[in-house]
Amino acid sequence: MPRRGRLRFHGTGWRSATLLLAAVVLLVISVGAALQRAREQFRLEAGSQRVSIWFSTQALVELHRFGLALQRHHRGEPGWDQDRLLERYEILLSRLPLLEGAEEATTRTLQDSSDVVAGMQAAMEQIEPDILLLRAGDAATFARIDAVVGEVDLLLTRLNLDLHTERRRAVEVARVNSRQLGVIFVASLCGLLLSVLLLLLLIARGGQRAAEAERTLRVLVDALPVGIAAFDPDGRIVLMNEAGLNLARLEDEAAALGRRATEIGASSRVEEDIERVLATGVALPTQEQHVRRPNGEDLTLMVSTAPVFAGTDLVRVVRVALDVTEQRSADRRIRHLAEHDTLTDLPNRLLFGTRLQALLGRAAPDRMLAVHCIDLDHFKEVNDSLGHPVGDQLLLAATARMRAAMRPEDMLARLGGDEFAVIQPGLRNEAEATVFAERLIHVLAQPYRLQGYTLRSGASIGTAVAPQHGTTVEMMLSRADIALYRAKAGGRGQAVMFTQEQEEVLRLRRQMEEDLRQALDLGQLFLVFQPKFSIATGRLKGCEALLRWQHPQRGLVSPGTFIPVAEETGLIHPITQRVLDLACRQAMAWRLQGLEVPVAVNLSAGHFGADQGLRLVETALAETGCDPALLEVEVTEGLFLRCAETARRNLEALRGLGVRIALDDFGTGYSSLGYLQHLSFDVIKLDRSFILGLGEPATADSVPGRRIADAIMRLAHGLGAEVVAEGVETEAQLNVLRQLGCDHAQGFLLGRPMPAEALSEVARGQAEGAGSRSVA
Template structure:
């Protein structure tokens, strides 16, 4: 002992350094082991929470629903017509790619089923013509379809069982690992506490040796990223670091020494943990705690409390460690909020709406009803087209505020997309309660709006369905509320309509549109308007987009939003596309004969590529018209990849092989993925108008457009900005290096002769056109 004392007195610097090194190594080792084990536990828990099980279950349910729909259609049951059978078939097809692409499906047993799922999808697509052409009583095609469905049912059942077994094994592994993780945390916490004890001992010894050594050790303690406090056997503070002082909102350590946590406003929870450690002589496991301040603010802490023992087993101190995780928890809540809410109105989106409606249906008391109101703003598209999207956004916000004010505390208002809203009205005693709210909303939304100097009258149409009378599932209620909404619109808009079974007859209206559309094709009532695309650097026209128009002798101009969905559902989209391609190619060659080379872009439906008919339609149009492929551009949206990415890839390569340019439309919305950009060399990427709207502000929209431009140029593609409506947007696009632009600022859709005149006599700069 005398020798040790002499050694300490002769070489205090080396001893201090050794102890500091030991404390630091112990701290780093404890933290490292804890983080490593925590990451392993997270990996195991992630493996036990497989989204693929949900996908496989959904696929199996949709397969069984399709078989039931097939049987009921063949029997001719009321309400089970061809449209409903095709709807079940399309839903089934949409579930299979989700199952095949689940990210967590990385284990061997799931990979072994990947080829089976792809084969099942291919088999279902092969019988698609049979499904489309099927009629009640067709025995042979029905047998082929049912054979594929029966085999698919068996395969999906086996896959589901395999996934459940796999998840059960993963859960067992995660539970075992959790027990080990708890032990590791205890050991690591002990390491942290031991490191803290070493630091405390160094501080005490350094205080007797030198002021400089004390300052060094103090800096080390205060540099710790967590709040550390030590308490004596009476629960009084004997040491705190700077981080703990910050959490306690104290300026100096002297304000805390000798006092209890409750005297500093920390509440009773801290003292209860300290008393528990003193009583049981064991550590309190890490847990979340809320630290509230007198000004009403609060912080979220991850805290742990543990005893410090002497060599003889006596309890010397209690150490409490607190890590501030307020920002992390706030970020978690924000991410969840963004995933479940609309970015413009901050209303719940379709995902949260469906989840809430499902829970309300489960909790509905006997004799009580749940109402679902589907709401569409009337004339919203006209507002967007005539006054621009900023005014349209303001209209959506104003309408949302009016609807919020009319609802009860327990009601939910959601934005499903575009100008579509929905309301859940639970716990109703009478049907009239739902009718009163719908009429109230109609009246409120029909009042004039004063927005940015304009007085607008938009109005709204509302369709209402009631549970349990009209269904007890989310899908059934939304579908029947949509039917009632369609009836409200058809009756002149600005109306509230409650669903009734007779409204199923509204489906006949869609069939009428189908028949009118067939006649329109034969009478050549469809025409094209052309919206020019301008080179941003000098304002010259370098192409245009062909936009479909239908002028009906009695109905007047029919919106594409009304007849295109009908065309896609009935298969008329193929002859319509054939006619559009023919008109666009002939017009491009007419302009060339006039000395103008103006390439024409034509939008092709995702259905063309799912059935691999797009290439054939383009080939036939080029052959029939003699059009130069360089004068044709095909625009597709990201939806083409949902049904069959491989078929779309083959089609795009074939089109580019012919010399036809391929453009990706509305990039940045929907199911955007950088994966397919890597494998599909698009010639053009069109930036969606939603990003252009906020371009003049130095915010996320501008940074996103800048990133898209850089990405596209890096891939060798041109960038076209859609929806340019202000000179400021155009100037910003020029600064960002965007290649082309189209929008109302530069040119609205116009007849071929007007576009030829503009192309032949372009202004020197785009600003000149906007000023004119």
């Protein structure tokens, strides 16, 4: 039988009993402190597991933020543009899937509510087209969005309440368990004290029963769930209970008795604590210590070390240790989730900002720090066409490539969506940052092989360097974003370093964006109309609506200046809605005057994402009461390059409404005869680039142009479409077009863009048979 450390008593006198009682009391106090600490850790652990409640609460907060942004955008408050509304919408959508991915998603409430969460997410995704279409004051679209938001708010609030109810129930169970732990502890203390009293009684009756009392006390000590070791004044072990042996990975107490702590594999810190207590006679406060076992396993212990006195003599040092490794591991997991992206396990925006703030304090002209903002190009197209699983795989593959290109001291973070950022510290000059950014451009431009698809994505990168470009987190991210915007505006797939000129250009762009929003509200946008004439009869056949902007300070602003800004900011949708409304109202006004003048309006490829183009036209026709026969929609070939199937479906729907469809700038873009097999166009417009050489003396350069124009006309007529020649400026050009059989023409020769009143005079003059512009 293994030899145990013995608690020896010399004689049966009351002095020995008093010394024993004092030792036991100190032992009880030490064990009590450790158990109380375990109880506190139990409560902390119970309180730390709130990931699902945190996710649901965050989703509810983001829903309310989105609702507030929706209200402000609807009221047209300054600063609450569609970009900010879409940003709040994307953040809200990112919160809902987290409810099903929470660590405790196996709880009853989340299991029962998985269909509700999926329904909420589907409902929010269905209103994306309305959000993209929404403009300030649009009551109907706002009401549809607000109704869905209200229903999701009700469901999410109920889910949040259910989670809180379940959490309260779990906390109550934890409290009951904690109280039970306290009861067990008190019962243990009572039992221990009763054993001590019994032992004292036995000692009083005779020393012959001391051994039995010692065994009883030893059983109680071994039953305690904390490691206990007692040391003599020389720092050698005289007692170690079962829990202590388990912590030390020893099979029996004989291997520990008479040895120092370091001799059984403990750290030198244990002996240092014992020496401090022996030297001062004062107990050390409870503290957390990290221990590495000989096998490499790491433990986290809550330890307390206290002296034991016999009278005034310090005779023992007791050390109590409680293993809290699992609790600390759970704390670290929760902290990691709060600071890292769930898909890529990269630091998120929160941790990125904390790290950047710390490094900016050490940046200097001879030790620079670079911040690179990275956007994956064409990521949305991959998500939309191949699905989110392939999109996630693309994000993971791009993350692996970027990590491989970085130094150990660099930090890569995912800020959201396809947006990443890198902190590159310890640079000697800006050229090192540029070299790194170009290396990332190169590695991210290589093809990806994912789930059977070969994909090309690439990236755009904007870089800012501290301290030259900023000394705060906000300034560095802002200026790196400005450079990123410049990289994307320049055609994507490139890296751009921030300059002050970029900031000024962006400021002017933002000013134009704000002016353009005011122009919508103040009615500064208006239409002019360029007439189209039949080449054979010279009769007015319709007109094209052209947008103009009369700025109060800048005067007449060219569409080539403000239309790109409108497309980038999403203002192109409300602007196009305004153009369609004005064009339809003017066409109906002419009809009331007895004039039939169809109006053509150009729609860009961007209008047909998520069926916006169709909805814009349907809304204009419904609100103005316009006859669809008076409206002609012009589209370009780029529409079929971006979304061929959606384009086909939408154009067929427009033709079903009775709206005429014209193919603009045919032959100048990504021409393909494939879509002409599946789509019928009423009009094909011959671009002015094919008109310029017509009418000039035949040369080697002009003959191919005439042949192309002739071929396009033959093709169009073979498909049953009319041909309209754009940019006709000379009589010679008009004569050649007449010879080639072109149907209609427009250009400065026939009529410049003019106000509606002027075009009314032209139409009225032709109707009366006088003053018409003959092109026959």
